[in-house]
Each structure stands twice: as C-alpha cells, then as structure tokens.
Amino acid sequence: MKEITVNNYKNDKYYKPLAKAVLKILIKKDQFAAPEVFVEMSVLKQENYEKWLRGQVSYLEKVIECNLSKANRILRILGFHAHDLNLGTKIQSYKRGKNVLRCSKTNDAGVEKSYSRRFFIVGNREMFLGNKLRINLEKQENY
Numbered sequence: 001m002k003e004i005t006v007n008n009y010k011n012d013k014y015y016k017p018l019a020k021a022v023l024k025i026l027i028k029k030d031q032f033a034a035p036e037v038f039v040e041m042s043v044l045k046q047e048n049y050e051k052w053l054r055g056q057v058s059y060l061e062k063v064i065e066c067n068l069s070k071a072n073r074i075l076r077i078l079g080f081h082a083h084d085l086n087l088g089t090k091i092q093s094y095k096r097g098k099n100v101l102r103c104s105k106t107n108d109a110g111v112e113k114s115y116s117r118r119f120f121i122v123g124n125r126e127m128f129l130g131n132k133l134r135i136n137l138e139k140q141e142n143y
Contacts, residue, residue: 004073009080014070017041018077022085027129031120033092034075035103038064041074052101053094059102060115075114087119 002008009015021040025032035052038044048063057063064071082089093116094101103115121128
C-alpha cells in the first residue's frame with residue numbers, strides 16, 4: 001500500500017467520499033471531528049457513535065466498521081483535505097463526566113490526537129461556503 005502524502009492524497013480512493021462527507025457536514029455546522037466524518041462515510045454507525053459518547057463502548061475503534069489501516073488512512077487524508085480548505089484545528093478530548101473517552105484500544109497519544117482534532121471554519125461562514133465549497137464541488141464533479 002502506497003503511503004499517503006500531500007502530493008498524492010487526492011488520488012486515493014477514499015478522498016472523494018471523504019470530501020463529500022466533509023462538505024455535507026460543513027453545510028450543516030461550522031465544526032466537526034473525525035468520528036462525524038466516519039459516520040457520514042458509513043464506516044461508523046450513528047448508534048454506535050452515540051453509544052461510545054455515552055460511555056457504553058470501551059473505545060471508538062471497536063465499533064468502526066473498517067480495518068484500522070483504512071481508518072488511519074482516512075484520518076490522514078482528512079488532515080490534508082482540511083488543510084487545503086484552510087480549516088482551523090483544535091484538540092478537544094471527548095469526555096463523559098470526568099472520564100476521557102478513548103478512541104483507540106492502545107490509547108496511543110498520536111491516534112487519540114487524530115480522532116480528537118476538531119476542524120472549524122475560520123472567518124466568515126457564508127463567504128467560506130460560497131467560495132471554498134463551491135470550488136470543491138466543481139472539482140469533485142470533474143473526477
């Protein structure tokens with residue numbers, strides 16, 4: 001499997017479904033995190049995501065319906081795509097009461113950070129939606 005880089009991520013088979021998922025989410029709200037993209041891409045069921053948020057699932061990767069290499073690939077592509085859209089980022093751990101919800105079985109700091117990274121629109125929302133997403137849609141239609 002080829003490594004995903006800034007130069008080749010748009011050619012990956014997961015890029016187009018991910019870009020569509022991000023677009024759908026940004027039309028509805030100003031910010032999102034990776035698990036929401038997984039739900040939109042149908043690799044995580046909404047009900048399983050909600051169970052994890054309620055603390056009924058020990059870690060998120062347990063209920064993701066794809067192998068971990070695909071999930072990590074999607075996370076990497078998401079980072080590059082968000083950068084191209086000039087989205088801001090912040091790390092925001094998922095919490096249930098005082099407990100921090102785990103995303104990975106190993107509790108690896110890098111993996112946890114990837115899932116906990118929130119992406120948000122910087123600046124004027126209407127201008128962003130009018131320019132960035134319209135251009136992105138045109139590019140996707142040309143694939």
